[in-house]
Amino acid sequence: MRVIKPQNPRPQAFVVTHRLAQSNRKVVQNTKVNAMAQQNELVTLDPRGGSTHEDTGIATRPASLDGLVIGLLSNNKPNSELLLSDVAGLVGEQYAIKEIVEANKGSHRVPAPPEMISDLAERCDVVITATAE
């Protein structure tokens, strides 16, 4: 099969869509369209969609946690706070942590409230999240 370039410029949403679609799957190589279409050839459409969210990538990692404020974000699974507490303890043994900020988003089934994300972003240098049944 061959991928055919759309004749018209793609809308921005389409470009985002395609980038996301490719992220999980093998990229289809673009080749020239065979002008001499055979009788049994057929042209079909890609069913994949994508997100309108901006792809912000991964935040820059600090070289050291010394002197930094560490956030612990629980998803409220039964043992997530226990796990986070242990992780914070291990981190504290290796680095001079300035402060620990604890947050619990209330349920693993819903995103953290935007104000909680904003608060953590404002107060913390690094946030650790965890899930544990």
Added chain:
Amino acid sequence: MSSLTSTRVRHTDYNDAQEYYMDEGMGDGLPVVPPTEAKVHAMLDYVGMQPSEVIAEEGVRGVNFTAEKVAINAVMAGCKPEYMPVVVAAVQAVSEEPFNFHANSTSTNGVGVLVIVSGDIAKRIGINSGTVAMGHGFRANATIGRAMGLIKINAYGSVPHGMDKSTFGHPGKYSFCFAENDGVIPWEPLRVEKGYADSDSTVTVFAANSPVQVNTQNESAPEDFLSIVADASIVLGERHSEFVLALSPELMNYVRSAGWSKQRIKDFVLERGTRTGRELNEKHRRITLYKGDDLDRRMPVVSSTDEITVVGVGGDAGPFAMLIGAWGDVISITKKIQT
């Protein structure tokens, strides 16, 4: 009509197209109907939509379900154009925030999208509500349900082993769609219960676990067979936000004869389908979950009768009920089908 903007792929023949969609993971493992421009346009023409029209916006992943992508997936599922209004309404329904589509598309719980259609459109387009209503053999049931599965995979990105982390999954993730049987229910249909006119047609979507069939053989008094149903509801376990109780026409006859209302059935099943906090502690890993007065308090499977949906469906013969649990923190959504 404006042009389709999706990437075109040229195939040497029909089989080449099948292999392409399989290899690229753009499907559910079964062969698909190749989504050609002509077939996709036929879908869009039937509902009078432009390809770029946004049918619904899903907030968590920021996915806009365009008419084009929905139509492509509906074609792939094998839908006829006259099924498209049902698919459109179902896409609108799953995109509502209380349906929590992102979470139930990723969870280990492994739910599928159950589509229950209520209203005249079911007969007009051939959605089976009788014998084998939840099984195979009827194109409208099979392909509308399948379209929602493909939309979830392709348009939303819930790819198995990727975003879809179902521990088991279940066969309803391929397709799960049936219609309420107006002919057997002695009370208001689902569409009216949900606030729509009797003359409307609606879809109601659930984040559905696998159905559990309950055999109530030799019991014709509602108290007796609903006790069996209530007992069975306990096996759905905790963490369900809702469940569907589908009663066969034979059971419907019994409740009609006994003069039971839909609400009375819900009250009875909710009250009888309980375990004490002590029993739950003993049967679950979180052994200290219930304490004090809760140890002897009887805990229902769901918190209120508003979270039980009773529908009449199925073949004439058979004293069977079907229980379908819905994943936690999901509220079923009903939408009017625009016809």
